[in-house]
Amino acid sequence: MNRLKGWAKQLKRHLFMLYIACRDPRVPWYAKVFTACVVAYAFSPVDLIPDFIPVLGYIDDIILVPLGIFLALKMIPTPVRDDCEKQAQELMKDGKPKNWTAGVIVLLIWTAAFVWIGMWMYNKSIF
Numbered sequence: 001m002n003r004l005k006g007w008a009k010q011l012k013r014h015l016f017m018l019y020i021a022c023r024d025p026r027v028p029w030y031a032k033v034f035t036a037c038v039v040a041y042a043f044s045p046v047d048l049i050p051d052f053i054p055v056l057g058y059i060d061d062i063i064l065v066p067l068g069i070f071l072a073l074k075m076i077p078t079p080v081r082d083d084c085e086k087q088a089q090e091l092m093k094d095g096k097p098k099n100w101t102a103g104v105i106v107l108l109i110w111t112a113a114f115v116w117i118g119m120w121m122y123n124k125s126i127f
Contacts, residue, residue, distance in 0.1 A: 014069045015042050016088035021076050024084065031075035038068035044103045 015038075021027055022035040042065050051057040073081065 011066055011069060013085070013088055013092065014073060015039060016091050017081065017084040018069065018072050018076075019043070020084040020087045020091065021072075021080055024080050026080045027076055031072065034068075034075060035072040038065070038072045040101065041065070041068070041106075044100075044106060047106070 018035045019039045022032050022039060027035070041060075047057070047060055049056050049060050051061070076084075
C-alpha cells in the first residue's frame with residue numbers, strides 16, 4: 001500500500017512539473033501542446049469516462065493519465081524537467097489547480113454524444 005501511495009504522489013508531482021513546463025519557452029511547441037492536453041485533462045473536474053461507469057470509469061485514471069504523463073515527460077528537455085521539479089514542490093503546497101475549460105469541453109463532448117444517440121434512436125423509431 002505504501003508503494004501505491006508513493007507512486008500516486010510521484011504522479012502528482014509530475015503533473016505539477018508538466019503544468020509548469022508547458023509554460024516554459026525552452027519546451028518545443030509539440031511538447032507544449034501534448035503537455036497542455038495531458039495537464040488540462042488531469043486537472044479537469046470532469047472525466048471523459050465518468051467514474052460511476054464500472055471498470056471503464058477508472059481506466060483513464062489508471063492508464064491514460066499516467067501514460068500521458070510518461071510521454072509528456074519524455075518530450076521535455078532534461079534541464080527544463082529539473083527546473084520544473086523544484087518549482088513543482090512549491091506549487092504542490094498550494095493544492096491542485098482546477099481546469100474548468102477542459103471540464104466544459106468534456107461536458108460538451110458528452111452532450112453531443114447523447115444528442116446524437118437520441119437523434120439516432122428517434123429516427124429509428126419512425127421507420
